[in-house]
Amino acid sequence: KAMGMYLQATEPALKAVRNAVKVSFVNLTSPRHKVIVEPLGIGALVGDLRREFGNEVKISTVDAQFGLSAPQILDELRRVQPEIIALSAQLESHEVLTELLDLLQHEPWVNEHGARVLVGGNLPTNEHRIFLEKYPFVLIVRGEGEIAMREAVRWVQGDLTIDDIPGASFFRGGKIVETDGTPVPAGELGLPSRDSLLTMLDHEADVQIETSRG
Numbered sequence: 001k002a003m004g005m006y007l008q009a010t011e012p013a014l015k016a017v018r019n020a021v022k023v024s025f026v027n028l029t030s031p032r033h034k035v036i037v038e039p040l041g042i043g044a045l046v047g048d049l050r051r052e053f054g055n056e057v058k059i060s061t062v063d064a065q066f067g068l069s070a071p072q073i074l075d076e077l078r079r080v081q082p083e084i085i086a087l088s089a090q091l092e093s094h095e096v097l098t099e100l101l102d103l104l105q106h107e108p109w110v111n112e113h114g115a116r117v118l119v120g121g122n123l124p125t126n127e128h129r130i131f132l133e134k135y136p137f138v139l140i141v142r143g144e145g146e147i148a149m150r151e152a153v154r155w156v157q158g159d160l161t162i163d164d165i166p167g168a169s170f171f172r173g174g175k176i177v178e179t180d181g182t183p184v185p186a187g188e189l190g191l192p193s194r195d196s197l198l199t200m201l202d203h204e205a206d207v208q209i210e211t212s213r214g
Contacts, residue, residue, distance in 0.1 A: 020058040021156050022082035023049065023149075026073060027063045028100070028121070030092030036065050036205035041121075041145075042088055043192035044210075048146045049153065051190025057153060061195065066203075070099035074107065081109050083156045086149065089121040097123065101135045118152060120145045128169045129176060136171035143167050144184045186213035 025046065027039040042061060049057050062068065062076045073096075077085060085104070089097045097119070104110050104117055120141035124131050128140040139162070141148045148167050154160040162170060167181035192210060200207055 019157075020056055021053075021084065021153050022058045022060070022080060023084040023086060023153070024077055024080055024082040025059070025061045025086045025088060026077070026100075027061065027065060028087060028089045028093040028097050029065055030090065031096065032092060036200065036203050038196060038200045038205055038207045039063060039065075039088070040192055040208040040210065043194060043196070044189070045086070045145055045149050046193040046195065048190040049149055050193065052150050053153060056157075063196065064093075064096060065205075070096055070103055073100055074103045077104075078107070078109065081113065081115070083113070083115055084152055085110075085115055085117045086145075086152075087117070087119045087121075089119060089123040091122050093121075093123060098134075101138065105135065105137055116152065116156060118149075120148075132169060132171050132176050138170075139165070140169040141165075141167060142169060142178075143181055146184050146189050147182055189213075 025042045027042055029037075039061075046059050046061070049059060060080050060082070062073055064073060068076075087097065087100070101117070101119075109115070110117070117138045118141055119131065119138050124140045125142045128142060131138065131140060139152075144167070148165050151160055151165045155162055155165060162168070163177075163179060166179055168179045170177055197207065
């Protein structure tokens with residue numbers, strides 16, 4: 001009887017761990033930018049998701065700043081096989097971004113498991129229509145991504161639909177759909193993770209410090 005009560009009490013926690021949504025962030029930068037910089041934007045998204053979902057998410061990151069090619073990035077994603085692939089594309093990262101998207105759209109596990117490919121950052125925010133016309137299987141996140149990433153996780157969990165993701169652009173029924181954005185409550189977000197800090201220090205990279213919000 002005591003064991004039954006224990007299992008009943010721990011079942012929700014075990015279920016949360018067992019059904020954790022795997023999210024992989026990929027930092028894409030210009031190959032001409034030789035200075036390695038801590039990806040604080042991705043760190044902010046990771047920190048907020050962990051605060052919001054705890055053990056309901058399992059997060060990994062891939063940083064192309066260390067010379068990874070698109071096929072090598074795909075190898076890392078293939079090893080994890082996340083439900084959400086979140087590509088952060090900065091200015092002048094067009095070449096590696098398009099090469100990676102070309103690979104992803106033909107990758108068997110992406111299609112078989114219905115992995116969601118989200119693309120955000122400066123580049124797709126400014127050119128989202130161009131990217132969607134070429135890659136209609138992706139979802140573009142325009143502007144700040146914290147709230148959009150929260151809702152994307154809930155979308156994968158089955159609690160929301162794609163229409164509930166704010167600031168999103170996607171292809172449906174032969175046309176581009178754009179959802180309204182929503183203000184990001186900066187003071188209520190989780191603090192950035194510093195998962196890559198030691199790696200950045202080992203490579204004598206520029207380390208970023210957030211001193212204010214709002």
